[in-house]
Amino acid sequence: MSFKKALRIADVLVLASIRAKRGVKLDKDGTAKKDQRNEKVFLLGLPVVSAFIYLLLWKGNTPVEVVTSLLSQSLVFLPSFSLLLMVMNGLMFEVSLSSFSTSTDIINWLPIRAKEYVIGSTISAVYFTLPFLMIIYGASLGAAIYAGMINVWLLTFTLSLLGLLIGGFAIEIVRAALNEASSVISKRAGKYGQLAQLVSTVVIIALFSMVFNYQVLLKVMTWFNITVEQAWFVPLLWPSLAVIDILSSEFTGGALYFGGSFIMMVAFFVLGVKARTKYWVPAPLTVTLAPTRQYSNRNGVWSLFGFSLAEQAIISKDFKALFRRREMATFLAIPLMLGAVTFINNDVSSLWDTSIPIFERLGFFLLPGMALFILSFYLALVSVGQEGSAFMNLRVGPIASSSIVKAKAFVGFVPSAVILAGILSVVGYVVKPSLQGMMTIVIVSFATIIEASLLGMVFATRYPDFTEVPRAKFISSEATLLGLKCRNTAGTSR
Amino acid sequence: MLNMAVNLDSVSKRFGEIRAVNALSLEIAEGTVYGLLGPNGSGKSTTMKLIMGLLKPDSGRITVCGMDPQKEPLNVKRVIGYVPETPRLYEFLTGMEYLDFIAAIHGIPTEQYMPKVNRFLKAFELSGHENKMIGGYSNGMKQKTAIIGALLGDPELLVLDEPLGGLDSKSARIMKDLLHTIAEEGVTTIFSTHVLEIAEAICDKICILYKGNLLTEGTAEELKRLSDTPDSTLEEAFLKLTNSSDVREIVEALVY
Numbered sequence: 001m002s003f004k005k006a007l008r009i010a011d012v013l014v015l016a017s018i019r020a021k022r023g024v025k026l027d028k029d030g031t032a033k034k035d036q037r038n039e040k041v042f043l044l045g046l047p048v049v050s051a052f053i054y055l056l057l058w059k060g061n062t063p064v065e066v067v068t069s070l071l072s073q074s075l076v077f078l079p080s081f082s083l084l085l086m087v088m089n090g091l092m093f094e095v096s097l098s099s100f101s102t103s104t105d106i107i108n109w110l111p112i113r114a115k116e117y118v119i120g121s122t123i124s125a126v127y128f129t130l131p132f133l134m135i136i137y138g139a140s141l142g143a144a145i146y147a148g149m150i151n152v153w154l155l156t157f158t159l160s161l162l163g164l165l166i167g168g169f170a171i172e173i174v175r176a177a178l179n180e181a182s183s184v185i186s187k188r189a190g191k192y193g194q195l196a197q198l199v200s201t202v203v204i205i206a207l208f209s210m211v212f213n214y215q216v217l218l219k220v221m222t223w224f225n226i227t228v229e230q231a232w233f234v235p236l237l238w239p240s241l242a243v244i245d246i247l248s249s250e251f252t253g254g255a256l257y258f259g260g261s262f263i264m265m266v267a268f269f270v271l272g273v274k275a276r277t278k279y280w281v282p283a284p285l286t287v288t289l290a291p292t293r294q295y296s297n298r299n300g301v302w303s304l305f306g307f308s309l310a311e312q313a314i315i316s317k318d319f320k321a322l323f324r325r326r327e328m329a330t331f332l333a334i335p336l337m338l339g340a341v342t343f344i345n346n347d348v349s350s351l352w353d354t355s356i357p358i359f360e361r362l363g364f365f366l367l368p369g370m371a372l373f374i375l376s377f378y379l380a381l382v383s384v385g386q387e388g389s390a391f392m393n394l395r396v397g398p399i400a401s402s403s404i405v406k407a408k409a410f411v412g413f414v415p416s417a418v419i420l421a422g423i424l425s426v427v428g429y430v431v432k433p434s435l436q437g438m439m440t441i442v443i444v445s446f447a448t449i450i451e452a453s454l455l456g457m458v459f460a461t462r463y464p465d466f467t468e469v470p471r472a473k474f475i476s477s478e479a480t481l482l483g484l485k486c487r488n489t490a491g492t493s494r
Numbered sequence: 495m496l497n498m499a500v501n502l503d504s505v506s507k508r509f510g511e512i513r514a515v516n517a518l519s520l521e522i523a524e525g526t527v528y529g530l531l532g533p534n535g536s537g538k539s540t541t542m543k544l545i546m547g548l549l550k551p552d553s554g555r556i557t558v559c560g561m562d563p564q565k566e567p568l569n570v571k572r573v574i575g576y577v578p579e580t581p582r583l584y585e586f587l588t589g590m591e592y593l594d595f596i597a598a599i600h601g602i603p604t605e606q607y608m609p610k611v612n613r614f615l616k617a618f619e620l621s622g623h624e625n626k627m628i629g630g631y632s633n634g635m636k637q638k639t640a641i642i643g644a645l646l647g648d649p650e651l652l653v654l655d656e657p658l659g660g661l662d663s664k665s666a667r668i669m670k671d672l673l674h675t676i677a678e679e680g681v682t683t684i685f686s687t688h689v690l691e692i693a694e695a696i697c698d699k700i701c702i703l704y705k706g707n708l709l710t711e712g713t714a715e716e717l718k719r720l721s722d723t724p725d726s727t728l729e730e731a732f733l734k735l736t737n738s739s740d741v742r743e744i745v746e747a748l749v750y
Contacts, residue, residue: 313598317584317591324586389582395548397599398571
């Protein structure tokens with residue numbers, strides 16, 4: 001095995017991912033610039049954030065006992081959090097890859113050993129996960145210096161890095177398993193297999209997004225600290241259990257868990273290599289779908305909204321894209337994620353409490369409502385770019401641009417409208433606003449998602465990005481930023 | 495007098511500093527199988543895109559079936575069937591769903607396209623694969639699906655960019671015979687190819703483009719005569735006309 005080759009693989013994977021996400025910036029002489037944002041955060045995160053937190057605690061004259069208590073909880077959580085974040089990051093990377101990219105993965109056609117690929121792939125995943133963690137490690141380091149717990153921090157840091165590697169190797173196993181499972185399910189179950197894949201992808205993305213919500217994170221951390229010791233038999237928790245034992249001065253237990261974690265990392269590496277070797281499928285799947293009806297382009301349900309046959313065909317095609325393309329699952333996860341955050345952060349029973357003013361109870365629905373605004377906006381924003389190179393089919397077809405825009409804006413609006421109708425029913429049933437109030441809510445909320453969809457279309461038509469490999473891009477980065485600014489302004493005005 | 499399906503009158507198109515098509519004039523009669531030949535970068539694809547109305551000419555005039563593609567884009571697209579060099583299909587649709595979509599875009603009634611689709615699927619040996627996702631198709635299957643899509647709406651003009659590239663020999667033969675049959679019914683076909691035997695076998699007329707200019711035009715026999723190689727192949731005539739007849743020396747330089 002050549003470690004040099006593994007590093008080259010990591011280098012290429014990192015470069016491909018950065019350029020797919022952020023585009024390529026050129027120097028004056030036309031050569032591609034190297035994007036070094038991650039390196040900068042990686043190098044500066046630890047010293048800058050730790051110094052900042054230390055000064056903050058020192059200036060605020062924070063009691064050491066308070067810092068020690070919170071820091072201990074954080075240090076216990078950090079190794080497992082690092083592992084979890086790595087796994088989630090890896091899964092997110094996997095679901096955002098186009099199937100074309102997967103089938104042309106270099107491991108399939110270059111003389112690369114599975115070991116070299118697993119190491120290269122893990123290093124590239126660490127590259128993307130570590131900068132964010134460096135900020136968290138930095139914050140904990142500042143607190144550790146203040147509380148005089150630098151030794152425990154050093155141990156936690158080492159275990160967290162170990163956790164990162166375990167997560168990285170675990171993701172290789174998960175990827176191979178997912179690859180095999182999805183091919184078996186898709187081949188045997190057709191449409192239902194696809195649905196299962198979509199649901200699992202949406203859930204993964206929603207969970208990943210929630211990792212970055214600090215309120216959710218605090219709740220999980222508290223729950224984790226209470227229950228982790230009872231789950232000593234779960235090897236993935238051993239890095240955290242090592243920290244707990246060291247904090248309680250049980251050094252033998254700590255050393256055992258530390259050693260166990262190291263052995264587990266090696267075991268995961270070996271399993272990752274074996275899984276890659278055995279289950280990697282070099283060709284895209286052949287999924288057969290049973291036709292549910294005789295194919296016909298007769299007027300369907302969308303004709304009730306005044307759409308022509310060609311517009312209905314685009315609407316129907318785009319809905320299929322929404323539910324069949326895994327790249328699109330990111331957008332479907334938005335309402336699920338913000339809905340879940342709402343339920344985690346709020347007391348649901350307060351909705352029925354009539355002593356609370358109606359206006360406050362309605363506030364419960366603010367975040368899910370915002371999610372629908374965002375969903376409409378994003379679905380419209382990516383609607384043109386998601387055509388990819390197949391956009392040629394529309395360009396050569398006898399269909400006016402206005403029809404394409406109309407159909408695509410509608411696709412951006414419908415999913416949010418359906419969910420909104422459900423939410424409004426709950427609002428009417430539970431909160432029971434006055435008739436006048438309810439009508440205002442209905443009109444304003446529907447108008448808002450129509451506005452979001454049209455706003456998205458403005459940028460979608462002006463700045464589409466048809467790049468598909470290695471990731472589907474849909475829209476240029478500049479348009480995303482510009483669109484987000486406009487969306488926030490429009491959203492705030494509501 | 496012959497009716498002209500496509501007429502290009504001194505058409506030019508530049509991309510920055512590159513002159514892709516230079517004062518090109520072509521007259522393609524109805525029912526002709528017309529071959530566009532030329533080395534890479536000679537302007538074949540640009541010419542096709544100009545005819546389709548996908549690109550706007552910098553100067554000159556284009557008429558397709560009596561219409562200006564820039565002034566009546568939708569009407570022109572209604573009478574054209576197009577197959578790009580690399581099939582660009584929706585990978586998340588099944589083959590049948592894709593054809594259903596194309597038929598709907600062209601507004602073709604079900605009773606008109608379904609029997610035709612079934613005939614084509616059988617002829618191209620795609621029957622049994624029509625409900626599979628296009629993402630799992632081979633390049634040849636994608637090419638066949640794109641060809642069926644282009645033929646669905648009974649086009650008056652077929653524009654095919656390297657149409658036989660991904661096809662197996664049987665399907666390629668079917669395609670060649672099909673082009674001749676529909677040409678007899680008045681359908682005009684313009685296609686580009688690098689395979690000169692194919693051009694020689696099926697084209698009524700061939701034009702050779704070189705660096706955006708029309709080098710020459712005529713039947714395969716006329717082109718051979720023009721290049722002073724009447725008894726040799728079209729390939730030799732082509733290489734001679736495009737000043738590429740030093741191939742032997744290049745290969746020798748590469749190998750030795």
